[in-house]
Amino acid sequence: MNTRVYSTILQNTLVGKKMLAVLIDPDKCSDAHLQTLLPLLKVHTPDFIFVGGSQLKISFSALIQTFKTGLHIPVVLFPGDVSQFSPNADALLFLSLISGRNAEYLISQHVNAAIPIHNSGLEVIPTGYMLIDGGAKSAVEYISNTHPIPRDKNDIALATALAGEMLGMKAIYLEAGSGAQLPVSVDMIQYVKAQLSIPLIVGGGIKNSSQLQAAYIAGADLVVIGNVLETEPERIESFVNAKEIF
Ligand code: 1GP
Numbered sequence: 001m002n003t004r005v006y007s008t009i010l011q012n013t014l015v016g017k018k019m020l021a022v023l024i025d026p027d028k029c030s031d032a033h034l035q036t037l038l039p040l041l042k043v044h045t046p047d048f049i050f051v052g053g054s055q056l057k058i059s060f061s062a063l064i065q066t067f068k069t070g071l072h073i074p075v076v077l078f079p080g081d082v083s084q085f086s087p088n089a090d091a092l093l094f095l096s097l098i099s100g101r102n103a104e105y106l107i108s109q110h111v112n113a114a115i116p117i118h119n120s121g122l123e124v125i126p127t128g129y130m131l132i133d134g135g136a137k138s139a140v141e142y143i144s145n146t147h148p149i150p151r152d153k154n155d156i157a158l159a160t161a162l163a164g165e166m167l168g169m170k171a172i173y174l175e176a177g178s179g180a181q182l183p184v185s186v187d188m189i190q191y192v193k194a195q196l197s198i199p200l201i202v203g204g205g206i207k208n209s210s211q212l213q214a215a216y217i218a219g220a221d222l223v224v225i226g227n228v229l230e231t232e233p234e235r236i237e238s239f240v241n242a243k244e245i246f
Helices: 004-015 031-043 061-071 103-120 139-144 154-166 186-193 209-218 227-231 233-244
Strands: 019-024 048-051 075-077 091-097 123-131 171-175 200-203 222-225
Touching: 004 091, 004 123, 019 200, 019 233, 031 061, 031 233, 048 061, 061 075, 091 103, 091 171, 123 139, 123 154, 154 171, 154 186, 171 186, 186 200, 186 209, 209 222, 209 233, 222 227, 227 233
Parallel strands: 019 048, 019 222, 048 075, 075 091, 091 123, 123 171, 171 200, 200 222
Antiparallel strands: none
16 A cells, blocks of 8 residues: 555654644635635645545545645545545545544444545555544534543543554544634643654644644644634745744
8 A cells, every 4th residue: 555645754753854734624715715825835835735624515626636736745635524535635544533432433434435445545544533622612522422632631642642553543633623722732742742652643723833833842743734724824934934943
């Protein structure tokens, strides 16, 4: 199986080179927004484009192609459910919601998606997805019908992440939820990273470059930014600059 995207993530993690992903929710990416965002991303280019959303209604294969040909960086699917699949992408985060106890998002959606994904040849990155309380009820919490890990329970977060690693997952994603009031705390990132051997992805509620740098310093290997660029796309410059100093 192709492992190109994961090899890049792993190598960068091993040498401490921080990574940035811009999350595109196709439902919120109008043509007008795309025309503003794409030229900015060509100048201030992140490492990856993630594509996904919790309630995606539109087809997004053409959008993926636009990012691939426009930016020449990997496009990675970050699916909210089994319907969010496109062979046009470079890889897919095969997310299991390991912070929750809903079999639907732990294994059931995966069984339904497995054969089409396998047949497509798309690179698959098994990822332990952990929802952390971000100060308000998130779409993931509502849709998945699971409880987030309380934001001060570092020991539960660590135990969950280690269980994911021991189950063979290739990355852990600490998620405060899109548009979260509060990002995952630096204490929690530090606590989990100290014991984890696989790459650590962090996202949700990061609104400025100070928060981005704090996440990197605490131990995030890859940070995902979404919401803030939907309203203020020009902020990408400060995020990319903040990443480059590491
Ligand atoms: C959401 O982690 C991502 O799944 C990004 O969150 O949209 O809050 O930046 P934001």
